[in-house]
Amino acid sequence: ETGVTQTPRHLVMGMTNKKSLKCEQHLGHNAMYWYKQSAKKPLELMFVYNFKEQTENNSVPSRFSPECPNSSHLFLHLHTLQPEDSALYLCASSQAPGTSFEQYFGPGTRLTVT
């Protein structure tokens, strides 16, 4: 596979469940990102990882827990979510942070919290 892949593509979970979103990039990039896309709101940056180290946490609630075991994989662990957390979660990667290199996005995971 090429590019940025995300699994699952759709997820429905109850507020007491624990689930994880997975992102994998096959581009040899060093930086990976999690974004939240809600209807009628701008895309919100959640987390940034550079060479596996978290460099940005944009005031995200602790019920979202990221994990980056290596430069190619990024996870978002979810627990005790709220209905307002329902959104499209996008993963992205770039060659290097803080440069003009574009970010490459995955197709997203559509999350519904019931």
Next chain:
Amino acid sequence: AQTVTQSQPEMSVQEAETVTLSCTYDTSESDYYLFWYKQPPSRQMILVIRQEAYKQQNATENRFSVNFQKAAKSFSLKISDSQLGDAAMYFCAYRKMNRDDKIIFGKGTRLHILP
């Protein structure tokens, strides 16, 4: 704080015609990047075009071009010879020109192409 505003939630254009999507932004920085991203119904967002603020020449990529007005803080996207495959959400975005990884996105404009 930097903000990006897209005042047109939806637009429609006839196939083969030209359409312009507007974007304004607010920043106190002098050097920065501006982007237009496209998100088709399949949801994979892709970069359409990029502009460095220090460049006076407007960026162009095939049928896509921008009108960058730095003093007015305006960054519009022009799509010429619109095609059905251009139907998508278009996001205007801004980033400072340093190691800051934060890209600020607008709310998006949904573009419909009428056959």
